[in-house]
Amino acid sequence: MLLKQMNIEDTIKASNKLPDSRRLILNILVTANHINDRIGEALKDFDLSIPQFNVLRILRGQKGKPANLSTIQERMVSRMSNTTRLVDKLIAKNLVERVTCEANRRKVEISITKKGLEFLQEVDPVIDKIESEITSRLNAEENELINEKLNELRA
Amino acid sequence: MLLKQMNIEDTIKASNKLPDSRRLILNILVTANHINDRIGEALKDFDLSIPQFNVLRILRGQKGKPANLSTIQERMVSRMSNTTRLVDKLIAKNLVERVTCEANRRKVEISITKKGLEFLQEVDPVIDKIESEITSRLNAEENELINEKLNELRA
DNA sequence: ATACAAATGTTGTTGAAACAAATGAATATA
DNA sequence: TATATTCATTTGTTTCAACAACATTTGTAT
Numbered sequence: 001m002l003l004k005q006m007n008i009e010d011t012i013k014a015s016n017k018l019p020d021s022r023r024l025i026l027n028i029l030v031t032a033n034h035i036n037d038r039i040g041e042a043l044k045d046f047d048l049s050i051p052q053f054n055v056l057r058i059l060r061g062q063k064g065k066p067a068n069l070s071t072i073q074e075r076m077v078s079r080m081s082n083t084t085r086l087v088d089k090l091i092a093k094n095l096v097e098r099v100t101c102e103a104n105r106r107k108v109e110i111s112i113t114k115k116g117l118e119f120l121q122e123v124d125p126v127i128d129k130i131e132s133e134i135t136s137r138l139n140a141e142e143n144e145l146i147n148e149k150l151n152e153l154r155a
Numbered sequence: 156m157l158l159k160q161m162n163i164e165d166t167i168k169a170s171n172k173l174p175d176s177r178r179l180i181l182n183i184l185v186t187a188n189h190i191n192d193r194i195g196e197a198l199k200d201f202d203l204s205i206p207q208f209n210v211l212r213i214l215r216g217q218k219g220k221p222a223n224l225s226t227i228q229e230r231m232v233s234r235m236s237n238t239t240r241l242v243d244k245l246i247a248k249n250l251v252e253r254v255t256c257e258a259n260r261r262k263v264e265i266s267i268t269k270k271g272l273e274f275l276q277e278v279d280p281v282i283d284k285i286e287s288e289i290t291s292r293l294n295a296e297e298n299e300l301i302n303e304k305l306n307e308l309r310a
Numbered sequence: 311a312t313a314c315a316a317a318t319g320t321t322g323t324t325g326a327a328a329c330a331a332a333t334g335a336a337t338a339t340a
Numbered sequence: 341t342a343t344a345t346t347c348a349t350t351t352g353t354t355t356c357a358a359c360a361a362c363a364t365t366t367g368t369a370t
Binding site: 068085104 | 317320
């Protein structure tokens with residue numbers, strides 16, 4: 001199978017060659033956008049936004065242990081200003097629940113419900129498929145190499 | 156100068172090691188987010204949103220030739236649903252202007268104003284600095300390598 | 311103890327994005 | 341030529357995010 005591949009200049013139809021730094025930056029942004037579009041599209045079938053999906057995965061990662069709002073915020077891919085209302089949405093769907101923490105009554109304990117876990121099990125394979133479809137275009141070493149280089153960029 | 160560097164598991168504080176595909180996907184998304192945060196922050200000093208900034212750069216890239224709305228949409232880093240109102244904002248600031256195309260009156264011709272060009276000249280060095288600050292953490296070959304690999308991911 | 315500061319979430323408001331429908335202009339069809 | 345179809349953009353509506361102000365609980369210092 002032959003896949004046509006485009007550099008970013010073509011992709012965003014830049015009129016002239018970009019400076020190297022901007023070229024890489026744009027490439028990362030465009031690629032991230034591409035990924036988000038694909039995942040967001042798939043999640044629409046489940047009436048789930050990307051941030052909502054991320055919160056669910058974070059809560060599952062807690063393995064039963066509830067999480068505070070601030071914990072969720074820290075772990076979000078993109079930091080949200082109003083995580084409260086995001087959680088509200090998930091509560092309305094009975095996918096998560098919230099109780100105020102007894103030890104420190106300012107805090108709040110958020111956890112994923114049984115229904116939430118079951119729901120995730122339906123969503124997961126769809127997203128996994130997209131993710132591995134994308135990353136399978138590179139082999140494991142290339143994959144790992146990019147991981148390292150991106151880590152350096154964020155350093 | 157020693158920079159502390161974090162892998163994505165640490166960055167998003169994942170409780171367990173992620174599968175390779177998700178690992179790379181998340182890394183790209185987190186990195187893009189990091190870049191957007193930094194650029195968005197800098198643009199705030201100029202009362203400019205990232206999409207607005209992109210439109211201005213697209214129009215400058217036209218070198219005097221005006222662009223249609225649809226042309227702008229194609230070239231945007233992230234596709235927007237309502238570019239009309241985005242352009243309205245820039246018109247309100249006298250940075251761009253819009254006239255309906257004589258040849259095809261459905262179309263509209265959008266171009267950057269003199270003031271817009273001058274404004275971009277102020278903004279550019281600030282953004283360039285951020286962009287090269289980030290990309291300079293890798294050398295030219297690494298930089299180019301990632302570009303290629305990202306192109307393959309989007310293929 | 312009391313007062314003051316910091317931590318943690320929530321709520322109100324405003325502006326932007328997503329989505330769908332509508333407008334107006336050009337083109338194709340009958 | 342009249343009518344339908346498509347194109348390019350705009351507009352209306354609903355949802356969501358950013359930001360700031362607020363409330364409540366906890367911690368600290370006098």
